[in-house]
Amino acid sequence: MKKKVIIIGGGMAGLSAGCYLRMNGYETEIFEMHNVPGGVCTSWRKGDYMVDLCVHWLVGSGKANSFYNRWNELIDMGNIRFVDHEEYARVEDENGNFIRLFTNANRLEEELLEKAPEDEVEIRRFTNAIRRLSTLDFPSEKAEELANLWDRMKMAWNILPYMGLFGRYMRLSNKDYAQRFKNPLLRKAVTNLFEPDMTVIFSMMTLAWMHNKTAGYPIGGSMRFALKVASRYRRLGGKIHFDSRVEKILTENGKATGIQLADGNRHLADYVISAADGYSTVYKMLDGRYNNPELQKAFENRPTFPSLVFVALGIGRAFEGEPHSLLFPLCTPLMVDPETTIKDLYLRIHHFDPTLAPEGKTLLSVMIETYNYPFWQKLHEEAPDQYRAEKQRIADSVVHALEHRLGDISAHLEMVDVATPATFIHYTNNWKGSFEGWLATPETGMQQIPRKLDGLENFYLCGQWVAVGGGLPTVLLSGRDVAQLICHEDGQPFVVTPPVEEGKHEKSKIIH
Ligand SMILES: Cc1cc2nc3c(=O)[nH]c(=O)nc-3n(C[C@H](O)[C@H](O)[C@H](O)COP(=O)(O)OP(=O)(O)OC[C@H]3O[C@@H](n4cnc5c(N)ncnc54)[C@H](O)[C@@H]3O)c2cc1C
Structure with missing residues (x-):
C-alpha cells in the first residue's frame, strides 16, 4: 500500500512537493491556513483591478535555462505567454x-x-x-x-x-x-x-x-501562475484543505506521525513535510525540540529579506512611454515607520499585463521595504484605527509622489490597497513578515540549509526557509528534492510525469 504524506503549506513549495509525490503514487494531503493556494505567489481582486504582488520574473521561462524543463514537469509552459522586458529597471536622480x-x-x-x-x-x-x-x-x-x-x-x-x-x-x-x-x-x-x-x-x-530571455513575466500574474500548479496537483489526485492552520506536528519515538490543526483535529501520516514558515515550524509546531545546527544558526543571525508596505493603485488612464519598473527620488523623504525612512520610491507600472486592469486603465504598485514588522504588528493588534490611518497616510504620500513624477494621478485614482508587514504575517505566517526568506549575502553564500531536523525521522522541510535566496524556481526544486528523498528512503525510483494534453497518455520518466 502506498504511503501517506502530509504537507503543511500550499505555497509553491508545498504544491511542488505534492505534485511530485503524486507522480510517484503517494497519497498526499496539503493543509493550508489560507483559503487559496500559492502562498506569497499571489494576486487579489480589488474593484476592477487585479493586484499582483509577486512575480517580477520567472527563471526558466525560456528554454535556454534548465529550470524550463523543471517547470514543464509540472505545467505546460508552452501555454503561458511570457513578456521579456527590454529594461530591467530605470533609475533616476533628482536632476x-x-x-x-x-x-x-x-x-x-x-x-x-x-x-x-x-x-x-x-x-x-x-x-x-x-x-x-x-x-x-x-x-x-x-x-x-x-x-x-x-x-x-x-x-x-x-x-x-x-x-x-x-x-x-x-x-x-x-x-x-x-x-x-x-x-x-x-x-x-x-x-x-x-x-x-x-x-x-x-x-x-x-x-x-x-x-x-529566460526570466520573463508570465501574463496573468502570480495567482494565475500558482493556480496552474495547484490545478496540476489536483489533476494528479492530490487533496488540499484550506482554512486549515496546523498548530502542532505530532511525533512519537523520534518520528513525525501527523499533525494537529488549530481546531484540534488530528491527521496521521507516514511522512510530514513542512513547506510553511520555517521559524514557526521549528519553534511552534515542534516546540523547539528538533533543529539542525545550520538552521539554528540562521535563526540566530542570518539576515532575511525585509517585509513590505505594499501600495497598489488602480489608475483610470494609460502610461504610454513610461518604463515598467522605476526607481525615482522623492521630493522629501518619507517616514514609513519609526525605524524606516525612504528617499526613493520603487514603482511598477503593470501596463505590460492587460489582464490586471480594464482596457485603458493601469495597475501601479509600490514596494516599500521595512524590517520594523513589530511596529506594524502591534499597531494592527492594539490600535486598529491608528493602523488604518497610517496605511492611509502612506497611500496619500505615494499618490502625492506619483503625482509629482507622472502627473494626472489623483484625478484618475480608482483603487487604493495597502498591505503591511502585519498583512504578510496574517496571510502567510512568514517570520518577521519577510517576503522571500533568507537573503543570500557575501557572508552567508547561497548554500542550501539541510532539510532534515536532527533526531526527527519521517520529516522534511522545503521552501524558502531552507532554499536560501528564495524565489519560485528554487522552491519548486526544493519541493521536488524532498519528494525525491522520500522515494529514496522507501527504496523506490523517482518518477517524473509531465502534463499532457487531454486525451493523450502521460509518459513517465525514471530519474534514478
Ligand atoms: C513581493 C514579492 C516579489 C517576489 N518576486 C519574485 C520574482 O519575481 N521571482 C521569483 O522567482 N520569486 C519572487 N518572489 C519570491 C517567491 O514568491 C517566494 O520565494 C516563493 O513563492 C515562496 O514559496 P514557499 O512555498 O516557500 O513559501 P510561501 O509562499 O510563504 O508558502 C508557505 C505557505 O504555508 C502556509 N502556512 C504557513 N503556516 C502555516 C500553518 N501553520 N498551517 C498551514 N499553512 C501554513 C502559508 O499560508 C503559505 O501559503 C517574490 C515574493 C514576493 C513576496
Missing part, C-alpha cells in the same frame, strides 16, 4: 538624469558607457561578467543529498569555467560593488539591482538570465 538598465547586456553596456564614460573599465567588466554568466546553467535532476561522486564531479566541471567570476564577485554585496563606480547615478543603480546587501553575483546572474 532628471536616468539610466536604463537594459536586459540585453550589449545595450546595457552602450547605455552605461554613454551615461557614465568615466567608469568605462568597470562597466566593461560588469557587462562581460553578465555575458559570461549567461552560459551558466545548473541542470539539477537530483537532490544534493543523493548526489554521488560522479554527480559532484559533473557539477564541479560545469561550474569550473565560472569559478573566477564567483571568486571575484561572490564576496561583494550590491552596495559594496557599487562603490567601484565613480558616477553617482550608476552607483545608485548598482546598489539597487536587488537588495543592497545581497551578493552581486546573484544580480549578475539575474541579468544574465534576462539577457538570455
